[in-house]
Amino acid sequence: MNVSTTQTPARQHATQFADRLRDAPDRQLAERMGRLIAAVARIVEEERIDREDLRAMIRFLTDVGHASDARRSEWVLLADTLGITSLVETQVTRRPAGTTPNTIAGPFYRMDAPARQDGESISLDGVGELLILTLEVADLDGDPVVGAVIEVWQANAEGLYENQAPDLQPESNLRGIYTSGDDGKAVVRTVRPKGYAIPHDGPVGDLLERLGLSPERPAHLHFRISAPGFQTLTTHLFDGDDPALATDPLFAAHPSLVTRFAPCAAGGFEARHRFILARAQTGQDQS
Numbered sequence: 001m002n003v004s005t006t007q008t009p010a011r012q013h014a015t016q017f018a019d020r021l022r023d024a025p026d027r028q029l030a031e032r033m034g035r036l037i038a039a040v041a042r043i044v045e046e047e048r049i050d051r052e053d054l055r056a057m058i059r060f061l062t063d064v065g066h067a068s069d070a071r072r073s074e075w076v077l078l079a080d081t082l083g084i085t086s087l088v089e090t091q092v093t094r095r096p097a098g099t100t101p102n103t104i105a106g107p108f109y110r111m112d113a114p115a116r117q118d119g120e121s122i123s124l125d126g127v128g129e130l131l132i133l134t135l136e137v138a139d140l141d142g143d144p145v146v147g148a149v150i151e152v153w154q155a156n157a158e159g160l161y162e163n164q165a166p167d168l169q170p171e172s173n174l175r176g177i178y179t180s181g182d183d184g185k186a187v188v189r190t191v192r193p194k195g196y197a198i199p200h201d202g203p204v205g206d207l208l209e210r211l212g213l214s215p216e217r218p219a220h221l222h223f224r225i226s227a228p229g230f231q232t233l234t235t236h237l238f239d240g241d242d243p244a245l246a247t248d249p250l251f252a253a254h255p256s257l258v259t260r261f262a263p264c265a266a267g268g269f270e271a272r273h274r275f276i277l278a279r280a281q282t283g284q285d286q287s
């Protein structure tokens with residue numbers, strides 16, 4: 001019996017495509033392309049994709065390319081807002097249950113932030129509501145991680161990072177590097193950050209709008225925490241009162257990264273948060 005006569009056109013195409021790649025010099029690429037085309041062919045069949053659908057898809061991808069330049073990658077934005085970037089990040093940093101989830105760093109990280117003393121403020125212009133964070137770095141057993149390097153960066157009370165608004169904010173505003181003490185703790189004085197919208201004036205923004213998806217990120221601070229013997233943790237801390245928490249367009253707002261900024265007696269807000277690091281495995285890259 002000729003099996004191909006019982007196959008749908010989509011399955012026939014997937015089989016034919018895979019057959020042609022049998023002698024491909026790049027085996028991994030060929031196998032992945034074979035599976036990709038099989039998945040796409042199945043969707044073409046199930047969704048009864050027509051010529052206009054195909055033209056619309058090509059137009060969209062062309063627009064994404066045209067919206068990209070040296071300063072802006074609409075392709076990265078597309079991967080981010082589809083949740084693919086976050087999914088890959090989660091997959092490549094799979095860590096033991098109970099450790100703090102790793103997230104994407106985002107585009108505003110600077111590796112040259114200044115060192116800060118325990119309790120020192122990273123708000124150089126003092127604009128915004130006071131926020132005092134007591135951070136604790138621990139291992140999975142609950143023991144303190146002493147001497148952990150805690151890099152923090154955040155948007156200001158208007159939702160802007162210092163490197164987005166260099167004329168409006170002092171250099172290195174709302175950035176700093178702290179070191180955890182003998183108890184694994186560090187106190188960060190800052191101002192309460194505001195959420196912000198990801199760029200949505202291009203084709204990805206149009207797509208989000210048609211899908212009813214919000215470009216607004218919930219208010220957050222970013223952290224990168226490193227210590228000898230532990231995997232480096234890149235993560236966020238989110239404002240638990242922000243209504244955009246459930247719809248973070250970058251899919252980074254894991255429940256364990258949400259905290260309450262509680263009013264404090266001295267005015268302003270305070271929060272405590274424990275980051276739990278995973279031990280580095282032998283021979284493993286610590287990132």
Ligand SMILES: [Fe+2]
Pocket residue numbers: 106108155220222
């Ligand atoms: Fe951010």
